Amino acid sequence: MTSLTVDRPTTFDVHSPATGTVVGTYPSHDELAVEAAVDRAHGAATWWRTAGFAERARRLDRWRAEITRGRDELADLVHAEMGKPRSDAKLEIVMALEHLKWAARHAEKVLGPRSVTPSLLTLNHACRVEYRPFGVVGVIGPWNYPVFTPLSSISFALAAGNTVVFKPSEYSTGVGVWLADAFARAVPEHPVLQVVTGGGDTGAALCRSRVGKIGFTGSTETGKRVLAACAQRLTPVLMECGGKDALIVDADADLRAAADAALWGGMSNAGQTCLGVERVYVHTDVYDAFLTELLDQTRELRAGSGDAKIGPITMPKQLEVIRRHIDDAIARGGRALLGGLDAIEGQFVQPTILVDVPEDSAAVTEETFGPTLVVTRVATMDEAVERVNDSDYGLGATVFARRHGQAIADRIESGGTSINAFVAHATIPTLPLGGVGASGFGRVHGPDGLREFTYAKATTRQRFPSPLALTTFTRSAAIDSAVDRLVSVLHGRIG
Template identity: 55%
Template sequence: MTTTNPAPAEFASLSPRTGAELARYPVHDGEQVRAAVRDAGEAAAWWDGLGFAGRRTRLGAWKKVLVAQLDRVARVVADETGKPFDDARLEVVLAIDHLDWASSHAEKVLKRRSVSPGMLMGNQAASVGYRPLGVVGVIGPWNYPIFTPMGSIVYALAAGNTVVFKPSELTPGVGHELARTLAEAVPEVGRYPLLTVLTGFGPTGAELCRAPGIGKIAFTGSAATGRRVMSACAENLVPVLMECGGKDPLIVDGDADLDAAADAAVWGGMSNAGQTCVGVERVYVVESVAGRFLEKVRETASRLQVGGAAHEGDLGPMTMPAQTDVVRRHVVDALERGGRAVVGGAESVPAEGGGISPVVLTDVPEDSVAVTEETFGPLVVINRVPDADEAVRRANATGYGLGATVFSAKRGAELAQQLRCGMVSINGVISFAGIPALPFGGVGESGFGRIHGAEGLREFARTQSIARQRFALPIAVTSFRRTARGMSTLLGLVRTRHGR
């Protein structure tokens, strides 16, 4: 009798626009995950040994391949997410810019540096360095499937680590495009896996968190899923970087440029079908300009078209159909509790998946779920406030703390510093995400840790302090040869130096 092994489990990547199957991918199991981490660990020693210059050269080559194949990569992003092609291209452009910054600044940020040993330890040479963690696991999202995970991947690689990447099950093809382009740029990848892609669902990600040899997990997703990731990582004390959701506010002061503020509110709230963790979900506008601001938002938002199978439109369909139910619940609850529709309404949300037309609501109670919970769809709530200080108070009245936006001619910096969040844009929207030198991350329910910038490079390294004795002190202090006279001399020095 002949027996055959069962075919490995697979799943299909589907187009949000048409429902058509794009490709099929394997569901990697625990054994495959552990093997991938083990191989990545062996490659990490070679990658670290190249030094900053060797890594910079190879990451620079990857950048050139991504530039040359930008449209090809962006097409996979657009096909899997449903977003307009130009939005996908913008996402790839931003990822390329971060790749360039991380590779060119890693040495400056992470090289060993001398620090002062202080008066009491003046015989020591003291230094601080940053060593790679080894293998970094990255669990990526589906809404920005290249830009967001690359904020961890390229900074981890630049810091000397190898990466095992588990993309969302909704966008696995994007992960394979990243691995393919890196392999084209770096010939040694065939022998040394710098970026390994694992596909599957939650259990595959959980196996990655628990795999022996993982130095850190960088996660992007909901706070609820983030808690499960942290629980799995806790089993082996694996450190985590958590980039979770947001309920980001936009404040419009009385002296704001209303045209620019309205444009920012609509773009920040509706682009990518509202599926942006740092997108605008709440707007607090000062009463004196609220009427004019609302009219400008209405004019802009009402012109937007949702794309489908036949045309791209200004925004695409929901990438994850189940998210439609969340948006519908938020809209209905807000309207039932006295909110008023400025653009769209409950009829804008289809019964089953697909595209959601822009919805703008006003006069929504602050305890409505449309104000308190992350919507992650093309819904913006605009509420009036007596002044900008009240706007700040309401903006901070949430467990989330990711990004924020302030439009004000005179008080922008002052108001920004009062906001409890990780990033703020003044007189612009989401601009902080496009600046590679700025760290990106949140507080509270929005997570902890930072990607991007110098902080992002150090996030994927372990700090190592070294003290080297240059000569022996005439007074033995850290020794059993210490004498009463020596201790008296030491105390005299301390009283002279610090007791004044």
């Protein structure tokens, strides 16, 4: 079973953010239901771990094929539950499949046992390190990328040999259930991947349960509550939290490409992207030309239903955040070159471009999570880097420059930076993804993402007795003297 039932369960509805209609009803699983799921996951953990890397890869490949065959249905479900245009939902599914394939194919190489070299004082030992799964991993997923983001944790945790209990967002629950049902068709023998559904109480129960680790993606404020709940059992946590990402445009940048990247980075998914562009810093020499290009590309872009390229705001309460940020920016001297307060139409927000906004305004310092861009003139790239780094967040960044892109990127304090392309580092399976500061800690994707769901185990085997036996009460003064002379040779001739 991929979803749970309890006696007389309370339920909740998932509503389409575009129309308000109910698109699904699911049980609100309580602490007992969550604990039961975790117990079943522990029961399946030995079977899944001992299946080995090759067999797990075969099963994950079957899951990938199930998702691929059902991608139209899955994209429709993403569109219905959180409003994303179907074409963008399909793009999200494609990215998820790429990372799932990479995790399955590379887990053994990254996590398998390997020999390491001992030091001169311990040459009599053979040394080995391997990466062991935690057993059961709990994953709490977001609604804004309900396929790509949770699979970044789920697929890597599964490839590493863990079973998983997944709590999808209450705004995109059906997507999580669909993914688990697809997995059950690929792995029908045991409950290797299960779903528990509900709101914050269900997530809190998962944090307090006997999982070996929690993989969380969501807002920074919710992340703090997750950390507090996990602290009760000292459960380690992977935290993928919010962002306030910036895009830098140098004087020699390709302005058409930079404007296109800023537009997609800021407006796609209605701006509801942790890695989305919310701040743009442009060299004064090309500031006016960049704004002209950006406005030209934006004028025909509209939010709406049907075939519109920008969908609705999924969470109703986020509209107030967007409204407050725009209002604060304009009240403090900012100007809306496009959009503004009248851009908010029900659950839809039209693209908004703000300029002359003070750096200490909410629109610059807080995560907006809406289709807005704050574009700011800077005199130098030094000023641009300083302003980018003057933030509590450090998730990602983008730099457009022909000559000094790498030098600029190297100075940005973030988990990843892409040069002359928006968020490319998040789409490449071999690269780690994660943030610093208020954007969280830990990594998904790549070798770091696989190791995130394991613990390192070191093993030594004494091959022969050491002539310098150190860890014994029979150690002689002669041995102490020999070790003292050896230490002087090894470490005392530096500098």
